[in-house]
Structures are given as structure tokens and as C-alpha cells.
Amino acid sequence: MSTVITEPAVDVVVLGLGTMGGLVATQLAVDGYNVAGIDKGPFWDFTQDFSQTKYDEWGTTIMKKYDHPLPLFTTTMRNYSNQFALPIRRYTVSQFPANGHGVGGAAHHYSGGMGRTGAWNYTEASSTASRYGPNFLSTTVPNADLFDWPYTYTEMDPYYVTYEAAWGMSGTNMGPLVPMSQNFPLPPHPTTPLGAAFQTATEALGYSPFPVVSALASAPYMNSYGVQVNECVYDGWCSCSPCYPCETGAKANTAARAVTAGVGTGKLKLALNSYIFRINTNQSTGLATSVSYYDAAGNIHVQPGTAIFTGLWTFNQYNLLAKSGIGKQYNPTTVTGALGRGACNNGSSGTGRTVSGTLPIGYANYQAGNGAGGGFQIYDFADDAIDHTGMAQPGIGGPSLSVGSYTGNAPSDVSVAVGGTVNTIGSTWKATQKNKYIHSSTTVSLAGSGVTVPTTDLLLDLDPFYSDYYGDPLTRFTETYNNNSVGVANLITPLLQPILTKMGCTNITMGAAAVNGNSQPSSYSIHVRGGGRVGASPTYSCYNAWHQSWDVNNVFAAGELQNTTGCTVTPGTHTIGPMAYVAVDGIKQYLKSPQLLTGQP
Amino acid sequence: MKTLVNIPGRPSLDIPVYDGKVPKPEDVTILNPALLKTVIMLGGALKDMKAKWAIGGDAGEIIKGVHVKTDHLEILTTKEGCDEVCGLLTQYVTLQPAEKEVKSPREADVDAKMLPVYIKSHYAELTIDKVRVEVYGDEQIKVGEWEWGDPLDFIPDYSYIVNRKVPIVPLRLKQELDLGLGWLDRLELIAIAVASGQHHIAEGGVRH
Numbered sequence: 001m002s003t004v005i006t007e008p009a010v011d012v013v014v015l016g017l018g019t020m021g022g023l024v025a026t027q028l029a030v031d032g033y034n035v036a037g038i039d040k041g042p043f044w045d046f047t048q049d050f051s052q053t054k055y056d057e058w059g060t061t062i063m064k065k066y067d068h069p070l071p072l073f074t075t076t077m078r079n080y081s082n083q084f085a086l087p088i089r090r091y092t093v094s095q096f097p098a099n100g101h102g103v104g105g106a107a108h109h110y111s112g113g114m115g116r117t118g119a120w121n122y123t124e125a126s127s128t129a130s131r132y133g134p135n136f137l138s139t140t141v142p143n144a145d146l147f148d149w150p151y152t153y154t155e156m157d158p159y160y161v162t163y164e165a166a167w168g169m170s171g172t173n174m175g176p177l178v179p180m181s182q183n184f185p186l187p188p189h190p191t192t193p194l195g196a197a198f199q200t201a202t203e204a205l206g207y208s209p210f211p212v213v214s215a216l217a218s219a220p221y222m223n224s225y226g227v228q229v230n231e232c233v234y235d236g237w238c239s240c241s242p243c244y245p246c247e248t249g250a251k252a253n254t255a256a257r258a259v260t261a262g263v264g265t266g267k268l269k270l271a272l273n274s275y276i277f278r279i280n281t282n283q284s285t286g287l288a289t290s291v292s293y294y295d296a297a298g299n300i301h302v303q304p305g306t307a308i309f310t311g312l313w314t315f316n317q318y319n320l321l322a323k324s325g326i327g328k329q330y331n332p333t334t335v336t337g338a339l340g341r342g343a344c345n346n347g348s349s350g351t352g353r354t355v356s357g358t359l360p361i362g363y364a365n366y367q368a369g370n371g372a373g374g375g376f377q378i379y380d381f382a383d384d385a386i387d388h389t390g391m392a393q394p395g396i397g398g399p400s401l402s403v404g405s406y407t408g409n410a411p412s413d414v415s416v417a418v419g420g421t422v423n424t425i426g427s428t429w430k431a432t433q434k435n436k437y438i439h440s441s442t443t444v445s446l447a448g449s450g451v452t453v454p455t456t457d458l459l460l461d462l463d464p465f466y467s468d469y470y471g472d473p474l475t476r477f478t479e480t481y482n483n484n485s486v487g488v489a490n491l492i493t494p495l496l497q498p499i500l501t502k503m504g505c506t507n508i509t510m511g512a513a514a515v516n517g518n519s520q521p522s523s524y525s526i527h528v529r530g531g532g533r534v535g536a537s538p539t540y541s542c543y544n545a546w547h548q549s550w551d552v553n554n555v556f557a558a559g560e561l562q563n564t565t566g567c568t569v570t571p572g573t574h575t576i577g578p579m580a581y582v583a584v585d586g587i588k589q590y591l592k593s594p595q596l597l598t599g600q601p
Numbered sequence: 602m603k604t605l606v607n608i609p610g611r612p613s614l615d616i617p618v619y620d621g622k623v624p625k626p627e628d629v630t631i632l633n634p635a636l637l638k639t640v641i642m643l644g645g646a647l648k649d650m651k652a653k654w655a656i657g658g659d660a661g662e663i664i665k666g667v668h669v670k671t672d673h674l675e676i677l678t679t680k681e682g683c684d685e686v687c688g689l690l691t692q693y694v695t696l697q698p699a700e701k702e703v704k705s706p707r708e709a710d711v712d713a714k715m716l717p718v719y720i721k722s723h724y725a726e727l728t729i730d731k732v733r734v735e736v737y738g739d740e741q742i743k744v745g746e747w748e749w750g751d752p753l754d755f756i757p758d759y760s761y762i763v764n765r766k767v768p769i770v771p772l773r774l775k776q777e778l779d780l781g782l783g784w785l786d787r788l789e790l791i792a793i794a795v796a797s798g799q800h801h802i803a804e805g806g807v808r809h
Contacts, residue, residue: 069614072616186761219760222664226631227631270623294608
């Protein structure tokens with residue numbers, strides 16, 4: 001039997017200390033509230049824990065030693081409801097590097113690519129209906145489950161500013177399509193020759209290029225919590241694909257930016273290496289009372305709190321809410337219930353069409369750099385910037401395009417050993433390796449694509465067959481792509497060819513037209529969005545505009561699970577960071593006046 | 602090795618526990634909100650100053666990541682700079698610029714001898730939202746009966762403080778002073794901060 005330990009009650013219990021939970025816990029502690037922060041992993045201290053990372057490419061890249069241990073729990077997946085979902089047993093599915101472990105979460109080893117979500121994404125449903133008519137999507141995505149977010153981009157702008165000051169974002173104003181009331185706090189990273197070529201060409205064509213936005217500090221910084229940040233050393237070991245954490249703390253995450261400031265107040269108590277398995281509720285009051293978790297010794301702790309905030313990663317957060325009975329499970333047959341509803345892959349995933357060409361500028365011309373910087377980007381084809389009227393096959397959204405970022409990788413990433421064949425040994429093979437590591441030219445590819453539209457047949461639920469180490473059911477993800485992106489890809493990609501021509505590319509090749517039905521994913525995007533959405537109504541959303549649960553009013557949540565729709569831009573972190581501060585405002589209001597909140601952020 | 606989970610009745614899993622260095626309140630290096638706000642304000646108010654200036658003292662070291670604590674700010678500048686600061690921030694001046702000489706509360710440790718340390722400067726004080734700001738113009742240091750040193754001179758480093766680019770006294774100058782005064786504990790703290798921001802190529806990657 002486990003020993004049960006009841007902890008002293010606090011104002012707010014924060015679940016997970018990654019990007020969401022770390023920011024919320026810190027801000028509330030700084031504001032004077034007593035906070036308990038619980039995380040299943042350790043506190044990663046970059047000065048101690050990451051200095052040998054680059055000497056351990058096997059451990060970092062293959063064994064994922066900074067990631068969630070899959071033997072504890074994983075997720076099952078399938079494309080359609082009539083299939084049997086199978087569990088992910090290895091780190092082959094790209095979502096799992098997004099499942100962080102420890103204070104700072106997955107942001108310890110992301111690339112740090114950022115970029116605000118454009119205004120259109122917050123109003124995809126109403127903007128599409130008003131510009132193209134209410135039935136625009138019906139032939140392509142007949143079961144679309146698309147809703148507006150409960151707040152607008154304009155309402156979120158001050159929260160973006162707050163988040164960017166805490167994170168220490170590097171970049172400059174993102175141009176007319178993404179108006180910003182304040183510029184990013186740090187300047188952009190130095191431009192690569194390839195980035196400069198893209199900038200020059202797109203400017204000449206009348207577009208509005210801006211430097212790639214980065215969460216990697218381009219200069220010495222002190223953030224809004226008074227935490228000092230070292231600047232990037234551009235040594236290459238950075239990109240998210242091999243999962244390198246940063247040895248100088250230049251890569252923004254809550255361990256390196258926030259939680260220490262929270263601890264410094266004396267108001268934030270940490271419980272680490274502790275697995276949260278239930279949010280406990282009182283049936284008569286309808287409120288959450290406490291959180292139960294295991295410590296590493298197997299003891300059960302009960303942490304009471306007036307309010308609960310969960311910032312767990314998408315699948316884990318869904319799992320905890322479902323197990324705890326917070327929210328009504330979605331049923332795709334009756335299209336009722338909101339928990340699990342609207343889950344979909346990241347914005348531009350699915351079928352695309354590519355145009356590519358070659359430039360005699362390679363990685364040989366510039367440093368390895370970091371995971372996100374040096375390139376230039378345009379939003380001129382993103383969201384609804386291009387008129388979608390008259391498409392052969394209607395679709396919505398468009399891509400953000402970037403070219404010329406650093407490689408961001410180690411000089412010699414680990415390759416899995418294979419048996420020697422004519423293709424993997426000998427002088428012919430060696431000759432191919434030379435340009436693999438010292439590129440003298442680059443293939444520049446640009447792709448049109450649309451957003452992934454949430455549909456009524458896709459969902460998260462608890463798997464009835466597979467359970468985790470603790471005996472609880474795994475999260476099951478039913479997900480495929482829809483055909484929305486097909487028409488958009490065929491509309492936009494031909495428009496991108498002049499950019500390559502202007503850049504001076506040779507061998508420009510237009511890829512085959514996108515067609516319906518070939519977009520079933522064999523690998524999923526890192527960023528899964530929705531499943532516990534924020535919205536204006538509890539019929540399709542779990543949380544209101546203050547990120548407060550419609551069902552259990554003292555539970556708050558923020559993260560990609562709360563995204564109402566997929567978005568054009570890839571960087572999920574930049575979309576959800578501001579949500580954390582909306583939730584903070586909501587929690588403070590609730591603590592002052594415990595009730596279902598109304599109004600707008 | 603400890604494992605991450607040890608749940609009664611469940612199989613033991615070979616998952617290592619990374620204890621890490623869990624921060625305690627006393628370990629945390631941050632610039633407190635009042636000082637932070639004032640540094641940002643100074644960065645804006647003094648951005649067009651003609652004279653060279655920079656945030657120095659312990660606050661300057663905190664901004665560079667050194668684990669020290671302070672309750673006030675210091676500006677290091679020239680004599681003309683001290684007058685210029687007071688001219689630009691007249692409403693906050695609580696002590697008008699004047700020559701001032703003080704004995705440091707800490708002695709120098711030179712060749713195993715403890716010697717008094719004297720500091721003189723063209724000095725002024727401001728109070729901004731209850732934060733004391735000490736302004737040192739052409740600061741000079743003397744140890745024991747030695748000659749006064751030259752006025753401190755430096756090329757500022759720059760840090761971005763939230764949304765403001767602010768000049769900071771370089772740690773190299775602090776290192777030289779600490780070394781000369783025998784304040785090796787301070788030197789060690791600076792060395793740790795400098796190492797935390799460096800790419801590590803030494804064998805094993807160990808910092809300190």
C-alpha cells in the first residue's frame with residue numbers, strides 16, 4: 001500500500017511546469033499567490049545538466065534521455081473510428097518529442113521557431129462564411145467542425161506582448177498582416193546568405209518579408225521576471241529534430257526564463273518527479289478539491305487548492321481530464337459532448353504541392369547557427385491573404401513561407417548503423433556524403449497548403465483496451481487529414497514560382513498537382529490541436545474565454561488542447577504562450593469572486 | 602540507481618531519476634521588480650546621453666548573471682556624465698553632485714595583508730520610485746597608502762532589459778578590480794556566470 005500524504009492547501013495547484021504551467025505558476029507566485037507546481041520530471045538546470053549533451057548524440061537523439069519515458073504511458077492511434085488503435089511504443093511518431101518531461105517541458109529541446117498566429121485564424125469560421133458564403137467548405141469538408149475562438153487577435157495582442165517579454169523573443173515586426181502593438185524585445189539573428197536572397201527577391205516582388213522569429217536569445221537579455229538570459233552561441237547543437245537542449249540557456253523555456261523567479265518569491269513550491277493521476281472533485285459543490293499524484297518513492301500525495309490549472313501536454317491533459325470526469329466526453333455519432341472534440345493535426349499538414357529550384361548557396365557558406373534564425377519569412381500567402389474565390393476545389397488557409405534558416409544541427413548527427421551494402425560503404429557512397437555535410441548548394445522548396453479543418457469524426461477518447469503503467473487507460477487519438485488543403489495547394493503553389501525565379505534558382509520544377517485522398521498521415525505532426533477547446537459555447541468547447549472549465553468552474557487550462565482550430569503557422573508555442581496569461585487573469589478573477597466568469601480578455 | 606517509479610504492486614521500471622539542481626529561493630539570481638522597472642526607465646531616460654554611462658555595481662553584475670543581491674542601483678559614468686544624469690532626471694535628485702570620498706566596508710586582501718579601500722568620485726544620488734540610484738562620476742580607487750588609481754574607464758556591454766537596450770559595466774572591468782583587491786570570492790561568482798554562457802569544448806564538458 002502506498003502512504004498517503006496530504007499537503008498544505010494552496011491558492012492554486014499547477015499541473016505540469018512546461019511552457020504553460022511554468023508561466024502560470026511563476027506569474028501567480030510573483031503576484032503573491034501561494035502555488036504548488038507539480039511535474040512528472042526533474043528540474044533541468046542548463047548549467048549542470050546540458051553541458052555534455054553534444055558529447056552524447058546517441059543518448060539525446062536516439063534514446064531521448066530528456067523526453068518522457070514511454071514505458072510509463074503512451075498513446076494509441078488510428079485513422080478512423082472503425083479501426084483498432086495501436087500504441088506508440090517507440091519515439092518514431094513525431095508527436096512524442098513534444099511530450100516534455102520536467103520543468104521547462106519539451107521547450108528544452110525544440111528548435112525555437114516562433115511566429116504569431118495571424119488574426120484570421122481566430123475567426124476562421126465567421127471570416128470564411130462572410131467572405132465566401134456559408135456553404136463554401138461543404139463540398140470539400142462536409143463534416144467540418146469549425147468555430148471561432150472566443151477572443152480575437154486584437155484582444156490577444158497585449159497577452160502576446162507579455163509572453164514575448166517573458167520568453168525573450170528575437171525578431172522584428174512581422175509586417176502588415178500580423179500587426180503588433182510592440183516589437184519583439186530582441187533583434188533578429190544575423191541573416192544567412194540564403195535568407196538574404198529570399199528577402200531581396202520577395203521584397204522586389206512586393207511582398208513583406210521579415211526575419212524568422214526565434215525563441216533563441218540573439219543578445220544578452222533580462223526578461224520581465226528579472227531573469228538573466230545568455231545569448232545564443234550559434235554552435236549548432238540546437239534543432240528539435242535531434243532534440244538538443246541548450247547548454248547556455250539561450251533557448252527559451254520556463255526553467256531558463258521563469259520558474260526560478262517564481263521560486264525566488266518563496267510562494268512557489270515544487271513537487272518534481274511526481275506523476276499526477278487525478279483531479280479530485282466534490283460531487284455536491286461541483287468543484288475540484290485537490291490533485292493526487294505519486295512521488296518517485298510510490299507515496300501518494302494529495303495537494304488541495306482553491307483553483308487548479310492544468311498546462312499538461314495535449315494528450316496527457318486530455319487523459320487526466322477524462323479520467324477525472326472533468327468535461328463531458330465527445331460522442332462522434334451523436335455529435336454531443338465537448339471533451340475530445342475537435343482534435344486535429346497542425347495547420348498546414350496534409351496534402352501539399354511543391355515548387356523547387358536550386359541555388360549555389362549551401363550550408364558551406366554559413367555557420368551551423370541555431371534551430372531558428374537567419375532566415376526570412378513571408379505571410380503574404382498565409383491565412384486568407386490570397387483570394388480563394390473561384391477555386392476548382394474550395395479550401396481555406398494558406399502557408400507561411402520561410403527560407404534560409406541555419407541548419408541548427410550537430411556536425412554529425414547519429415545515423416543508425418545498418419548492414420554494409422554498395423549503397424552504404426565504399427568510395428561512391430563516401431562521395432555522396434561530402435555534400436551531405438558541407439553543402440555547396442541548396443534546393444529551395446516552397447509549398448502551398450491550407451489548414452487542417454477540425455471535423456466531427458475526429459476525436460480523443462480513452463482507449464478501452466490499453467492501459468498505462470499505473471493501470472489507467474491510455475489516450476486514443478482518431479485522426480486523419482481532410483481534403484481542405486488540396487485546392488489551396490493547387491491555387492497557391494503556382495503563384496510561388498516567380499519567387500524562385502527572382503532568387504536566381506535553376507532547375508525550377510513544379511510538383512504534381514495535389515489530389516484528394518492521398519493525405520492520410522503515415523506520421524503525425526508534432527502539434528496536435530483541439531480536443532478541449534476554448535469557445536463561446538459549452539456545446540462544442542470545454543473552456544470559456546478565460547480558459548475556465550464550463551463544467552468545473554475552478555479548473556483552468558491552457559495549451560494546444562485548448563486551440564479552437566488548427567492554425568497556419570507551425571509554432572504552437574507562440575500561439576499558446578499568450579493563453580497562459582489569459583488563464584492567469586481568469587484564475588485571479590475567480591479567486592476574487594468564485595463563479596463562472598463572463599466577458600472578454 | 603534510483604528509478605523514477607516505485608509503485609507498490611507494480612513492476613519496477615529501469616527509468617533513472619534526474620534529481621537535477623532544484624532551485625531554492627536563496628539560490629535564485631534575479632533583479633527584483635522595483636530595480637528592474639527602474640533600469641528600464643533609466644535606459645529610456647538616458648539613451649541620448651552625451652557622456653559614457655552604464656549600470657554598474659551589484660545590479661550590473663546581476664544583469665550579467667552573477668549570483669549577488671542588491672537593493673539599489675549604481676550608474677558608472679564620467680564627472681560630466683554625473684552632472685548630465687542629474688540634469689536629465691532633476692526631479693529625482695536627492696543628493697546634488699559633489700566630490701565625495703568614502704572608505705569601502707570591505708578591505709582589500711593584498712599579499713595576505715588586509716588594507717583599507719577608498720573610493721572617490723563626483724557623486725550624486727537619485728530616488729526613483731523608492732529605488733536609490735547612486736551615480737559615480739570618474740570613480741577612482743585607492744588601496745591603503747597607495748596612489749589613487751586612474752578614473753575607471755570602460756567600453757560598455759549592452760543587454761536588452763525587457764524592451765530596452767541598456768549599457769552595462771563589463772564584467773571584465775569587475776574582474777580586474779576584484780583581482781586587484783583580492784576579492785576572490787567575487788571573482789569566482791563572475792567566473793561561474795561567464796562560464797554559464799559559453800560553448801563548452803573542454804573534455805567532458807564540465808564547467809566548474
